[in-house]
Amino acid sequence: MSTTVTGSPPQGQTASHRGGAGGHAAPRVRRRLRLPRASTTPGQLWLVRAGLVALCLAWGALATLMVIQHASAAHDVAATDESLSLDAQQIYQSLADADVTVSTAYLYGRTGPYADRVRYQHDIAVAAADLKVATAASGNSSIGASLGTLSAVLPVYTGYVEDGQIYNSLGLPAGGSFIQVASEEMHVTMLPAARSVYAQENARLMTAGAQATGLPLAVITLVAGLAVCVLLFRVQRWLSRRTHRTVNVGLFLASAVAVAALVWLVVALAGSRSDLLQATQHGSGPAQTLAQADITALQARGDQTLNLISRTGDANFQQDFHAAQSELSTELGSAGAQSAAGGAGPIAAARHTATAWFAVNQRAQQFDTAADYGAETQLEIGSGPGSAGTLFGQLEADLEAAIKADQAVFASNAAAGSDAFSGLEAGIIAAALVMAASCGWGLTRRLAEYR
Numbered sequence: 001m002s003t004t005v006t007g008s009p010p011q012g013q014t015a016s017h018r019g020g021a022g023g024h025a026a027p028r029v030r031r032r033l034r035l036p037r038a039s040t041t042p043g044q045l046w047l048v049r050a051g052l053v054a055l056c057l058a059w060g061a062l063a064t065l066m067v068i069q070h071a072s073a074a075h076d077v078a079a080t081d082e083s084l085s086l087d088a089q090q091i092y093q094s095l096a097d098a099d100v101t102v103s104t105a106y107l108y109g110r111t112g113p114y115a116d117r118v119r120y121q122h123d124i125a126v127a128a129a130d131l132k133v134a135t136a137a138s139g140n141s142s143i144g145a146s147l148g149t150l151s152a153v154l155p156v157y158t159g160y161v162e163d164g165q166i167y168n169s170l171g172l173p174a175g176g177s178f179i180q181v182a183s184e185e186m187h188v189t190m191l192p193a194a195r196s197v198y199a200q201e202n203a204r205l206m207t208a209g210a211q212a213t214g215l216p217l218a219v220i221t222l223v224a225g226l227a228v229c230v231l232l233f234r235v236q237r238w239l240s241r242r243t244h245r246t247v248n249v250g251l252f253l254a255s256a257v258a259v260a261a262l263v264w265l266v267v268a269l270a271g272s273r274s275d276l277l278q279a280t281q282h283g284s285g286p287a288q289t290l291a292q293a294d295i296t297a298l299q300a301r302g303d304q305t306l307n308l309i310s311r312t313g314d315a316n317f318q319q320d321f322h323a324a325q326s327e328l329s330t331e332l333g334s335a336g337a338q339s340a341a342g343g344a345g346p347i348a349a350a351r352h353t354a355t356a357w358f359a360v361n362q363r364a365q366q367f368d369t370a371a372d373y374g375a376e377t378q379l380e381i382g383s384g385p386g387s388a389g390t391l392f393g394q395l396e397a398d399l400e401a402a403i404k405a406d407q408a409v410f411a412s413n414a415a416a417g418s419d420a421f422s423g424l425e426a427g428i429i430a431a432a433l434v435m436a437a438s439c440g441w442g443l444t445r446r447l448a449e450y451r
Contacts, residue, residue, distance in 0.1 A: 042447055045239075045443055045446055045447050048235055048443060049439065049440055049444065049447070052232070052235065052254075052436075052439040052443070053439050053440050055228060056258075056432055056435040056436040056439060059221075059224050059225060060428060060429060060431065060433070060435070061432070062220070062221055063221050063261070063428045063432070064425055064428050065217075066218055066220075066221045067265075067421060067425045067428055068425060069211065070212055070214075070218070070421060071421035073208050073209075073212035074212040074272055074276060074414075074417050074420075075418050076208040076212075077208045077209050077414055077418070078415050078417065078418040086407070087130045087134045087201075088194070088197045088198040088200075088201040089198055089288075089291045090127075090130050091127050091130045091131060091134065091150070091198070092194040092295055093295065093298070094124070094126045094127035094130070095127050095186060095194055096186075096295060096298035096299065097119070098120050098123035098124055098127065099182075099183055099186045099187075100298055100305060101116050101120045101123065102116075102161050102164075103179060103306060103309060104305050104381055104389065105117065106168060106175065106179050106309060107305060107380070108381065110168055110169050110171055124158060127150075128154065131147060131151055131154070134201075135147045135148075135151065143196075143197055143201070146197045146200075149190075149193040150190060150197075153185065153190050154190070156185060157182050157185050157186055160178050160179075160182035161178070161182045163178045164182060180306065183302065183306060195295075198291075202288055205284065206280075209279075209284075212272070212417070213273045213276050218269050222262065222265060222266065222269075225261065225262045225265070226262065228258055228435075229258050229262065232251055232254055232255045232258065232439075233255065235251060236248055236251045236252070239251070239443075239446065248442045248443075248446070250438040250440070250441040250442015251438070251442045253434070253438040254435040254439045254442070257431050257435050257438070258435055261428060261431035261432075261435075264424065264427060264428075265424070268420045268421055268424050269420075271420045272417040272418070272420035272421060273417075275413045275417035276413065276414060276417035278413045279409070279410045279412075279413035280410070282339065282340040282406070282413075283340070283406050283407065283409040283410025283411075284406070286334075286338040286343060286402075287406035287410060289334050289338065290331070290332075290335045290339075290343075290347070290399055290406065293328055293331035293350075293399060294396065294399045294400075296324050296327050296328045296331060297324070297328055297354070297392070297396070299320070300320075300321050300325065301388075301392050303321045304364070304388060305380070318368075325358050325361075329351075332347060332350055332351045335402070336348065336351070339402065339405070339406055340405070340409045342408065342409060343401075343402040343403075343405035343409070346398045346399070346401035346402035347402045349398045350395055350398035350399050350402060353391055353394045353395045353398055354395055356386075357391040357395055360379065360386065360387070360388045360391060363379060364380055364388060367379065
C-alpha cells in the first residue's frame with residue numbers, strides 16, 4: 001500500500017527546481033553600457049561626434065565674444081565717448097571764448113557792447129552745464145580731478161570778471177587789473193585743466209575706435225570658422241567612404257549654417273570697419289584738428305586783446321601770437337587734407353580769412369610800436385570789414401561750419417558702423433547651437449546602424 005503525500009514544497013526547493021536540473025539558481029545577467037573601441041568604426045564615429053559638437057560650441061563662444069567686444073566698442077564710439085569728447089571740446093572753447101569776449105569788451109570803455117555781455121554769459125552758462133554733464137558721465141579719476149579743478153575755479157574767475165566790470169563802469173583803472181588777473185587765472189589754471197580733459201576724452205575715443213576696428217581677434221575667429229568648415233567637409237568625405245553614403249544630412253546642414261554664419265560675420269565686420277574708419281578719419285579726426293585750430297585762434301585773439309589792455313608793448317604777446325599763427329596754419333592744412341567734401345569749403349574759407357587776419361595783426365603791431373593805441377584799438381575791435389574783430393568773427397564762423405560738417409560725417413558713419421552688428425550676437429549663438437545639434441544628429445544616425 002502506497003501513500004501519496006501532497007503539499008507545497010519549501011520555498012528554497014521551489015526556487016531550485018525552477019532554476020534547472022542541477023538544482024542551482026541561474027545568475028542574473030546585467031548589461032553594462034560600454035563605449036565602442038576607438039579602433040572600430042563605431043568608436044571613431046563616437047569620437048568624431050563628440051569632437052565636432054564641442055568644436056562647434058567652442059567656435060560659437062569665440063565668435064560671440066568677438067562680436068560682443070566689437071559691438072560694444074562701436075556703440076561707445078557712436079554714443080558715449082563721442083558725446084563726452086564733444087562736451088570736453090565745448091568746455092574748452094566756451095571758456096576760451098568767454099575770456100576773449102570779456103577782454104575785448106573792456107577795450108570799448110566803461111560800458112562794453114551788450115552783445116558781448118550776452119555772449120560772455122552764454123559761454124559761462126554752457127561751460128557750467130557741460131561741466132556737470134562731463135562730471136556725471138566721467139568715471140576716470142584723472143579726468144575727474146581736472147573737472148573738479150574747473151568747477152572750483154570757475155566761480156573765482158567769474159568773480160574777478162565781475163569786479164573788473166564794476167570798477168571799469170566807474171571809470172577806475174583797477175578794472176583792467178581785475179580783467180588781467182581773471183585772464184591769468186583762465187590761462188594758468190582753467191584752460192590747462194580743460195585741455196587735459198579734452199585730450200583724455202579724445203584718447204578714450206581713439207582707444208574705443210581702435211578696439212572697434214581691430215583685426216587680431218576678428219581674424220582669429222574667421223580663421224577658426226574656416227577651419228571648422230574644412231573639418232566638416234573632411235568628416236563628410238571620410239564618412240562617405242566608410243558608410244557608402246553620399247550625403248550626411250546633419251553634417252551638410254551644419255556646413256551650410258557655418259558658411260552662412262561666416263559670410264554674415266565677414267559682411268558685418270567689413271561694413272562696420274569701413275564705416276568706423278570713415279567716421280574717425282574723415283569725421284572725428286578733422287573735427288578734433290579744427291577744434292584745436294579754433295582753440296589756437298582764441299588764444300591768439302586773447303594775446304591781441306591782452307596786449308591792448310596792458311599797453312606795455314611787451315614782445316611776449318606778439319611772440320605768442322606768431323607762434324599761434326604758425327600752429328593755426330598747420331592745423332588748417334592738416335584738417336583740409338583729412339576732411340570730407342562737406343567740410344572742405346568752410347576750411348578753405350577759414351584759411352583765407354586767417355591769412356587776412358594775420359595781415360591785420362601786422363598792421364596793429366606797427367601801431368603798437370608807435371604807441372598809437374587809439375588806432376590799434378580801432379583796428380582790433382572795430383566793426384569794419386577789414387578789422388581784426390570782424391575777421392576773427394568770420395574765422396570763428398568758418399571753423400564752426402567746418403566742425404559741424406565733419407561731426408555730421410562722423411555721426412552718420414559711426415551709427416552705421418554700430419548698426420552693422422545688430423542681431424549678429426544672437427545669430428551667431430543660434431548658428432553654433434544648430435551646427436552642434438546637426439553634427440550630433442547626423443552622426444547619431446550612422447551610429448544607430450551598428451547597434
